[in-house]
Amino acid sequence: MNAEIERQPEEEIKPPVASVGVIGWIRANLFSSWFNSILTLITLYVLWKTVPPFFRWAVIDSNWFSTAEVCRGSEGACWSIIPANIRFILFGFFPYESQWRPLVAMILLVALLFYSRDRKHWKKSLAYAWVIGLVVMGLLMKGGILGLASVETTQWGGLPLTLMLSVFGLTAAYPLGVILALGRQSKMPAVKTLCIIYIEMIRGVPLITLLFMSSVVFPLFLPEGMTVNVILRAQAAIIMFTAAYIAEVVRGGLQGMSKGQYEAAESMGLNYYQTMRLVILPQALKIVIPPTVSQLISALKDTSLVVIIALYDLLKTTQSVLSDPAWMAFSSEAYIFVALIYFLCCYFMSSYSRRLEKELDTGL
Amino acid sequence: MPEKNDHTNSEPTGDAIIEIMDMHKWFGEFHVLQDVNLTVQKKERIVICGPSGSGKSTLIRCINRLEEHQRGRIIVDGIELTNDIKNIEKIRAEVGMVFQHFNLFPHLTIVENLTLGPIWVRKIPKKEAEETAMYYLEKVHIAEQAKKYPGQLSGGQQQRVAIARSLCMAPKVMLFDEPTSALDPEMIKEVLDVMIELAQEGMTMIVVTHEMGFAKSVAHRVLFMDYGQIVEGNTPQEFFENPQHERTKLFLSQIL
Ligand SMILES: Nc1ncnc2c1ncn2[C@@H]1O[C@H](COP(=O)(O)OP(=O)(O)OP(=O)(O)O)[C@@H](O)[C@H]1O
Ligand SMILES: [Mg+2]
Numbered sequence: 001m002n003a004e005i006e007r008q009p010e011e012e013i014k015p016p017v018a019s020v021g022v023i024g025w026i027r028a029n030l031f032s033s034w035f036n037s038i039l040t041l042i043t044l045y046v047l048w049k050t051v052p053p054f055f056r057w058a059v060i061d062s063n064w065f066s067t068a069e070v071c072r073g074s075e076g077a078c079w080s081i082i083p084a085n086i087r088f089i090l091f092g093f094f095p096y097e098s099q100w101r102p103l104v105a106m107i108l109l110v111a112l113l114f115y116s117r118d119r120k121h122w123k124k125s126l127a128y129a130w131v132i133g134l135v136v137m138g139l140l141m142k143g144g145i146l147g148l149a150s151v152e153t154t155q156w157g158g159l160p161l162t163l164m165l166s167v168f169g170l171t172a173a174y175p176l177g178v179i180l181a182l183g184r185q186s187k188m189p190a191v192k193t194l195c196i197i198y199i200e201m202i203r204g205v206p207l208i209t210l211l212f213m214s215s216v217v218f219p220l221f222l223p224e225g226m227t228v229n230v231i232l233r234a235q236a237a238i239i240m241f242t243a244a245y246i247a248e249v250v251r252g253g254l255q256g257m258s259k260g261q262y263e264a265a266e267s268m269g270l271n272y273y274q275t276m277r278l279v280i281l282p283q284a285l286k287i288v289i290p291p292t293v294s295q296l297i298s299a300l301k302d303t304s305l306v307v308i309i310a311l312y313d314l315l316k317t318t319q320s321v322l323s324d325p326a327w328m329a330f331s332s333e334a335y336i337f338v339a340l341i342y343f344l345c346c347y348f349m350s351s352y353s354r355r356l357e358k359e360l361d362t363g364l
Numbered sequence: 365m366p367e368k369n370d371h372t373n374s375e376p377t378g379d380a381i382i383e384i385m386d387m388h389k390w391f392g393e394f395h396v397l398q399d400v401n402l403t404v405q406k407k408e409r410i411v412i413c414g415p416s417g418s419g420k421s422t423l424i425r426c427i428n429r430l431e432e433h434q435r436g437r438i439i440v441d442g443i444e445l446t447n448d449i450k451n452i453e454k455i456r457a458e459v460g461m462v463f464q465h466f467n468l469f470p471h472l473t474i475v476e477n478l479t480l481g482p483i484w485v486r487k488i489p490k491k492e493a494e495e496t497a498m499y500y501l502e503k504v505h506i507a508e509q510a511k512k513y514p515g516q517l518s519g520g521q522q523q524r525v526a527i528a529r530s531l532c533m534a535p536k537v538m539l540f541d542e543p544t545s546a547l548d549p550e551m552i553k554e555v556l557d558v559m560i561e562l563a564q565e566g567m568t569m570i571v572v573t574h575e576m577g578f579a580k581s582v583a584h585r586v587l588f589m590d591y592g593q594i595v596e597g598n599t600p601q602e603f604f605e606n607p608q609h610e611r612t613k614l615f616l617s618q619i620l
Contacts, residue, residue, distance in 0.1 A: 260465055260467035261467060261469065263430055263461075263463070264461075264467035264468070264469070266430065266456065267428050267430060267456055267459075267461040268457065268460075268461075268480070268485060268530070268533055269453045269454070269457030269481065269485040269533070270453075270484060270485060271449075271453055274484050278484065279469055279480075283469075283471050286471065360471070362470055362514075362515055
């Protein structure tokens with residue numbers, strides 16, 4: 001066809017260089033107008049006033065492996081609180097001599113997550129790996145088999161608990177949210193109404209209330225003598241809560257789809273399920289990756305609310321350490337450490353979402 | 365029948381493939397299609413024209429149930445269109461549709477666009493579906509773009525891919541809803557050429573278009589629609605040289 005006439009440029013023309021050298025960059029970006037110059041100077045002053053003292057406190061004068069007494073006599077940060085209490089912070093009341101088990105479970109979980117990052121690895125074998133991995137993790141945590149001492153779930157805590165609540169909470173909430181979003185768009189009035197009621201009710205209630213209800217109200221409805229594990233209940237509350245928010249995000253993506261896409265899919269005979277799975281959802285979910293990840297990140301941070309139903313998650317174990325009179329004075333250090341762990345998790349999520357967006361970008 | 369390109373096997377056979385009888389459709393209170401009667405024979409090529417808003421798109425969208433009619437009957441390939449979703453899906457698989465705005469799936473490559481229907485609706489093995497896809501891509505002169513995404517193609521190329529996508533389902537009828545009106549002038553020809561080739565091979569086609577040159581050289585019948593009715597239908601020669609109704613004359617005087 002004549003549309004694709006090859007055109008050969010006479011000679012290569014390079015794109016213009018945006019800025020010349022460091023001086024050029026500084027002038028263009030920091031001192032381009034008197035207003036920008038003032039802002040730059042103020043910023044420099046604030047940095048000068050804050051960064052060096054913080055650096056002195058956190059690095060130069062800091063103590064890393066000392067006792068609490070040594071710390072109290074020092075000006076600097078007392079990072080020693082972390083190594084001295086690391087096992088309680090990470091594992092809570094899990095029996096001391098068995099703490100390698102949650103450690104291995106955690107490493108297994110993180111390894112699986114990392115391996116699953118690459119979309120090339122999304123095959124059937126990966127699903128099997130997850131199933132096996134989950135069973136192994138469960139056995140490691142619970143024990144009572146293969147000579148492992150049995151550990152009550154009430155003794156679970158710390159980082160494994162936080163990771164577990166987050167990873168399972170998010171992976172279960174996401175598909176549930178998608179289903180709710182589809183239900184809300186359904187042409188069947190009963191389904192639609194149910195989904196709307198569910199979403200609006202959950203969104204009208206704070207997570208804390210849901211957690212309380214799951215731990216206080218829900219057991220009242222159970223038949224005599226039957227109990228549901230408190231971690232499971234918290235997990236369910238987190239899933240229900242997050243799913244409602246995901247549903248609204250996904251609905252936004254579905255509404256952004258043009259009618260033409262539905263019509264093209266339907267006009268070739270694809271049924272509803274195929275149209276959604278093959279044509280609509282891949283596009284709609286891609287559009288909403290950024291807000292979805294925001295939701296997931298905030299859900300991850302919200303897992304720290306489980307303290308109110310007496311679960312010892314990462315934040316709570318840290319606080320418990322601080323109730324020890326010896327270490328009471330060093331809350332900043334402890335909280336900075338926990339913040340770093342949360343930050344790492346959230347940062348990986350958002351960087352992964354950026355990568356997914358780039359991979360899925362098809363130019364339209 | 366007017367004499368056509370020398371192909372003898374591309375002439376209507378006499379058996380109806382689409383029958384529309386006393387069909388009415390409303391959008392709310394608005395009576396968009398009024399008492400439409402139309403029989404299309406196998407291998408027949410029909411061009412529908414008419415002013416904007418006259419119901420041309422709505423009519424052909426009723427044929428594959430993208431729109432629902434409220435009165436009368438539509439029978440496609442022996443199956444009556446009712447609320448039976450299974451029948452509707454069966455008919456849609458047999459009726460290809462090409463849209464004004466192409467409606468390719470932007471998240472899939474060109475080949476994947478073409479194999480989606482065959483694999484999931486016709487249950488054809490992937491390998492075979494890909495071979496068919498390449499065959500039709502070659503037919504629309506675009507095989508070298510197979511691995512690209514729709515967003516990387518020009519409008520004319522996208523529309524040719526859309527045509528190939530419909531052909532991969534081996535449809536018995538092809539519906540075209542203004543396939544060239546979203547295209548720049550220099551791309552219109554490449555799409556029309558593909559449609560003419562298709563016509564020569566004996567595809568049953570219903571084409572909504574304002575390309576009167578195409579109508580003259582390809583159509584067996586040209587229908588004129590206005591206010592939701594088929595005002596008149598005739599061979600292209602009669603239609604253009606000897607229109608019967610005032611409204612047709614007025615319309616032709618405006619567009620020719
Ligand atoms: N979904 C809808 N709801 C309500 N009215 C509609 C809908 N779709 C189309 N209409 C109306 O029905 C009439 C016929 O529309 P249709 O798209 O069939 O016209 P057309 O002949 O294809 O026009 P054009 O040449 O502009 O494409 C128009 O007046 C339009 O406003
Ligand atoms: Mg139209």
